Amino acid sequence: MNKAKRLAILTRLRDANPNPTTELNFSSPFELLIAVLLSAQATDVGVNKATAKLYAVANTPQAILDLGLEGLKSYIKTIGLFNTKAANTIKTCQMLVDLHGGEVPEDRAALEALPGVGRKTANVVLNTAFGWPTIAVDTHIYRVSNRTKLAMGKNVDQVEEKLLKVVPAEFKVDVHHWLILHGRYTCVARKPRCGSCIIEDLCEFKDKTEG
Numbered sequence: 001m002n003k004a005k006r007l008a009i010l011t012r013l014r015d016a017n018p019n020p021t022t023e024l025n026f027s028s029p030f031e032l033l034i035a036v037l038l039s040a041q042a043t044d045v046g047v048n049k050a051t052a053k054l055y056a057v058a059n060t061p062q063a064i065l066d067l068g069l070e071g072l073k074s075y076i077k078t079i080g081l082f083n084t085k086a087a088n089t090i091k092t093c094q095m096l097v098d099l100h101g102g103e104v105p106e107d108r109a110a111l112e113a114l115p116g117v118g119r120k121t122a123n124v125v126l127n128t129a130f131g132w133p134t135i136a137v138d139t140h141i142y143r144v145s146n147r148t149k150l151a152m153g154k155n156v157d158q159v160e161e162k163l164l165k166v167v168p169a170e171f172k173v174d175v176h177h178w179l180i181l182h183g184r185y186t187c188v189a190r191k192p193r194c195g196s197c198i199i200e201d202l203c204e205f206k207d208k209t210e211g
Contacts, residue, residue: 001149001204003166009150009199010171013178016198020177022128024048029104029129030096031059033111034089036121042079050076061093061102088116106130120156123176133172135163140183141176147187149204150179 123136
């Protein structure tokens with residue numbers, strides 16, 4: 001894909017949604033971190049339902065530690081893999097208290113050292129909570145980037161590297177949100193809704209649908 005077409009795609013996505021953000025509900029970097037940690041293989045809607053009740057009683061590392069492992073599980077048991085996620089959340093909260101004064105560190109290495117937090121989660125927190133121009137590549141972004149040919153790669157790391165290279169600075173903070181929303185609601189996995197896509201004429205996907 002050439003530079004002009006790539007710029008046109010990003011401009012249209014920006015014009016359609018000038019102030020995008022995550023669909024996870026949060027009011028602090030810590031709430032975002034825990035919501036993202038819980039969101040693996042789960043829907044944002046499901047996570048939001050659980051965290052609405054959890055955060056009403058415990059929305060700091062110490063408060064979640066005070067709930068204890070079983071207490072935390074009672075709030076997140078509707079979320080897939082809740083046993084593992086609860087254990088990681090408790091360990092993460094303990095590390096935040098012990099090493100970071102109960103605050104979420106604005107540092108990639110420190111974030112990735114937290115249990116259950118990988119590169120993608122760290123990217124989301126750095127981008128959404130702290131405004132870093134990072135690009136967290138999930139299955140939606142991987143699919144949209146390859147399908148449109150905006151940034152092609154054989155795995156999520158390659159797509160992230162390519163996006164960071166080809167996306168102009170003015171779009172970098174928001175491109176994660178535009179692409180994930182586009183993949184979630186328009187460029188869906190089984191049958192993309194090409195007929196209602198605002199970038200259909202710019203997209204280089206060969207097997208377009210009329211949906």
